[in-house]
Amino acid sequence: MNYTKSFENLIDNLSKLPGVGKRSAERMAYQILDMDNFNVQEFSKALLDAKNNIKRCKICGNITESNICEVCDDNSRDHSIVCVVQHYKDAYNIDKTNSYHGTYHILNGAINPMNGMGVDELNINSLFERIHKEHIKEVIIATNPTTEGETTALYLSRLLSKYDVIISRIAYGVPLGASLDYTDEFTISKALEGRRKI
Numbered sequence: 001m002n003y004t005k006s007f008e009n010l011i012d013n014l015s016k017l018p019g020v021g022k023r024s025a026e027r028m029a030y031q032i033l034d035m036d037n038f039n040v041q042e043f044s045k046a047l048l049d050a051k052n053n054i055k056r057c058k059i060c061g062n063i064t065e066s067n068i069c070e071v072c073d074d075n076s077r078d079h080s081i082v083c084v085v086q087h088y089k090d091a092y093n094i095d096k097t098n099s100y101h102g103t104y105h106i107l108n109g110a111i112n113p114m115n116g117m118g119v120d121e122l123n124i125n126s127l128f129e130r131i132h133k134e135h136i137k138e139v140i141i142a143t144n145p146t147t148e149g150e151t152t153a154l155y156l157s158r159l160l161s162k163y164d165v166i167i168s169r170i171a172y173g174v175p176l177g178a179s180l181d182y183t184d185e186f187t188i189s190k191a192l193e194g195r196r197k198i
């Protein structure tokens, strides 16, 4: 027995989401069909609202529903320090730790010539404008510990060295509670690089 055209289309669209395989998409599709009309309408409205209302902060590139995001608009934060990340979700993850109270700058990716991602495609120029405007004293580069992330970090650190700012790179290393036995060499070498005095 084949699925109907609309049901198949729903499954296809759900399986476009990250981490959702065909089986999970099928389960979700059954669940959606079992929902009442009001809830399905609310669900589809939430998708459209998110897409239509969310834009990028004019200062840092974070997602916002105003011109300026909550972080850039918050005077209780330390605006002299900025943490540069590849994606806004990285900023959310760092912020959840409550151990950072500066601002962010979202690059929207990393340098990756293979994927056509060059410097011009990234939100970089506005970072340098911010250094002057906001009197930034420290830039923490928190791009991912991948080839693209490291290339981007190196590129940024070279450009930033012309400015009077402290440049730092977040440390990567062995996860808490993990054993070195089960940690890959790349992570161990990064942990050694980021070692600190005790």
Ligand SMILES: [Zn+2]
Pocket (backbone or CB within 6 Å): 057, 058, 059, 060, 061, 062, 068, 069, 070, 071, 072, 073
């Ligand atoms: Zn912002």
